[in-house]
Amino acid sequence: MEERLQKILAAAGICSRRQAERLIVAGRVKVDGRVVTELGTKVDPNRQTIHFDDKPLHRPEPAYYLLNKPRGYVTTMNDPQGRPIVTSLLKGIKERVFPVGRLDIDTEGALLLTNDGDLTQRILHPSNEIERTYEATVVGQPSRQKLAELADGIVLEGRKTWPAKLRVLKKNSAATTIEVVIHEGRKRQVRLMFAAIGHPVRELRRIAYGKLFLAELPVGKFRKLSAADLKKIFK
Numbered sequence: 001m002e003e004r005l006q007k008i009l010a011a012a013g014i015c016s017r018r019q020a021e022r023l024i025v026a027g028r029v030k031v032d033g034r035v036v037t038e039l040g041t042k043v044d045p046n047r048q049t050i051h052f053d054d055k056p057l058h059r060p061e062p063a064y065y066l067l068n069k070p071r072g073y074v075t076t077m078n079d080p081q082g083r084p085i086v087t088s089l090l091k092g093i094k095e096r097v098f099p100v101g102r103l104d105i106d107t108e109g110a111l112l113l114t115n116d117g118d119l120t121q122r123i124l125h126p127s128n129e130i131e132r133t134y135e136a137t138v139v140g141q142p143s144r145q146k147l148a149e150l151a152d153g154i155v156l157e158g159r160k161t162w163p164a165k166l167r168v169l170k171k172n173s174a175a176t177t178i179e180v181v182i183h184e185g186r187k188r189q190v191r192l193m194f195a196a197i198g199h200p201v202r203e204l205r206r207i208a209y210g211k212l213f214l215a216e217l218p219v220g221k222f223r224k225l226s227a228a229d230l231k232k233i234f235k
Contacts, residue, residue, distance in 0.1 A: 002042040005029065008050060010117020012057050013096050015077070017117055028053055062116040063095040064225040068217045069111040075102040086111060090222055100124065101185055109134070109206035110214050112233075113222075123209065123233065129183040130233060133208040134190050135169065137177045138199040146197040147178075156192050164193070175202060211235045 006020035009029065014020065027035050030051040031043050043050060050057040069075070073086045077098060086099060090113065100112040100120050114120060123130050147168075153161045165181035176199070180190055191201045207214050210233040217223060 002044045005041045005043050008045050013060050013115025060115055065113045065222050067111045067222040068214055068219050069103050069108050070220045071106055071108045074105050075099040107204045131181050131183045134180045135205045136180055136190055136201050137175050137203040138194045138201050140199050141171055141176050142199045150193050209233045
């Protein structure tokens with residue numbers, strides 16, 4: 001059965017589909033000994049040979065991990081600035097996995113890592129509306145009106161956000177901690193949302209994908225996910 005080449009690369013755990021497109025255009029992928037640079041090329045991995053950087057492609061067993069990412073780590077596979085990367089925390093695992101989406105360097109919390117490109121696509125595609133839950137500690141005490149604006153959606157960088165669910169967890173005169181549930185994955189979205197209403201984020205932590213929560217997983221630690229865990233993401 002033929003599949004798009006970028007999907008095959010992602011399923012092999014090389015990278016995400018979006019990154020695979022860049023690798024193909026860069027001429028790093030061969031099919032039956034010939035360099036292929038055209039996006040959308042379809043290949044039958046059971047009948048054709050595929051090489052990435054002149055190494056044969058093998059589909060590994062799918063692997064899924066949940067990491068409680070600490071602040072100070074980047075969610076890329078390498079970093080030109082030499083900052084620590086999240087995969088360096090996955091001590092002892094054999095599979096080559098990559099992050100599902102991203103968390104800012106100054107944000108901690110739930111981060112999925114996998115070699116399953118199909119699952120990554122299902123989670124990240126906006127049409128599936130996979131919820132992400134955050135705990136944001138912001139400066140001051142946002143009014144009910146300001147929180148209602150965020151809940152309804154506000155314009156960020158020329159485009160309105162989708163409605164959000166917000167719940168105040170605790171507050172004092174200096175700061176308020178708010179649970180935020182969104183299903184968009186815009187860059188630094190939660191921080192931009194609160195900055196837009198005049199209450200910048202001091203601390204931010206993602207605590208769940210769907211109904212898959214960090215629970216008692218310590219910062220910097222990870223655990224392997226079961227089939228039952230994966231189902232919780234899509235509930």
